Amino acid sequence: MTEPLRGDARRRMAAAAVVLALIVLAVVLAVLLREPAGTPPQPATPSSPGASTSPGAEASSAPPATTQPSAPQPVEASTETPEAGQNPVQPPATVPPVPVPPPAKDGGPGPGPDPVPPAAPFPSQLTSQDLTVIPNAGRVVALTFDAGANAAGLPKILSTLSANGVTGTFFLTGNWVEANPGGVGQIVSAGHRVANHSMTHAGFTGLDDGQIGQQVRGAEQTILAAGADPRPLFRFPFGERDARTIAAVNSLGYVAVRWTVDTLGWKGTSGGVNAQAVADRTLAALQPGEIILMHIGSNPDDGSTLDADALPDIIDRISAAGYGFATLDALLAP
Secondary structure (H helix, E strand, O other): OHHHHHHHHHHHHHHHHHHHHHHHHHHHHHHHHHOOOOOOOOOOOOOOOOOOOOOOOOOOOOOOOOOOOOOOOOOOOOOOOOOOOOOOOOOOOOOOOOOOOOOOOOOOOOOOOOOOOOOOOOOHHHOOOEEOEOOOOOOEEEEEEEEOOOOOOHHHHHHHHHHHOOOOEEEEOHHHHHHOOOHHHHHHHOOOEEEEOOOOOOOHHHOOHHHHHHHHHHHHHHHHHOOOOOOOEEOOHHHOOOHHHHHHHHHOOOEEEOOOEEOOHHHOHHHOOOHHHHHHHHHHOOOOOEEEEEEOOOOOOOOOOHHHHHHHHHHHHHHHOOOEEOOHHHHHOO
16 A cells, blocks of 8 residues: 555655646746846846835946035125215206217218227316426416305496406306306306306216216206307316316316315305405415305305405506416416
8 A cells, every 4th residue: 555655655756746847947048038138137236225226227336425514704894984975966957969960871981980089178187186386387377266055246347357458267067057047147248258167066976987977067057058168178176176076077177176265255244254355365475367256145043244345455566466367267378
């Protein structure tokens, strides 16, 4: 009985081995059939511990290098400080528009040659200066009158100049011209020279170049409209200027004219001044080419017009010293 049982066991084992071999073969065939044809096997790449991989990912790319953050650069401290006068001046000055040439008509001639630049409005040696005397003038002085407040002293000044056959130079603000519409005509008809004293009498060192242009061009336009041409003579309000503002005024076609002596008549009797002191101060500075600064308006506190009152004595004493009188056009002689 034992022999037949052993034979059956051997047959069952052989059959199981065949079945197992067939299963293995089927698995191998299935794997081979799923591999795409012509795709070479990818070499295994060791992965770092804990890194997850996904099918088809290329593990050969190196991780990006770590960049050290750069040290913060120091920020330069601002040195800008606000200055007085940066707000737009009031009333606003109007700048004349720049004329634009009309386009050429169809079939007409094209644009002509570039125009010849105009001659310099003043001698080049006067640039970058705020003149305190008339250079090489000889024994003459220039009487100059600033007008920025009222016109209280104007009738007496014009009468004195006319009686003595003397001409002067009048620096006018645009505001004064607008407030005294007949003043420019009176000055010009009497043969005197008109000059530019800004639009609103603003301190120029507190203005940018654009505001300086508004001040100068605004006054220029206002004076031209009143019948006089102030170019190319300019005086800084308060005498306030520096190299930048002088250059800005020069670029607008004006020479800056200061003064040799300020009579201080504007201080008025309330400031401890009288007509005799005004004349004495003027004569003490007498020299060839002297530029004398006086004012048309009255003192706002006491109403005095000391420059107008002292003018007859000033003219007499300067003439007695052997000096003549000239307008500031003497600066423009070649």
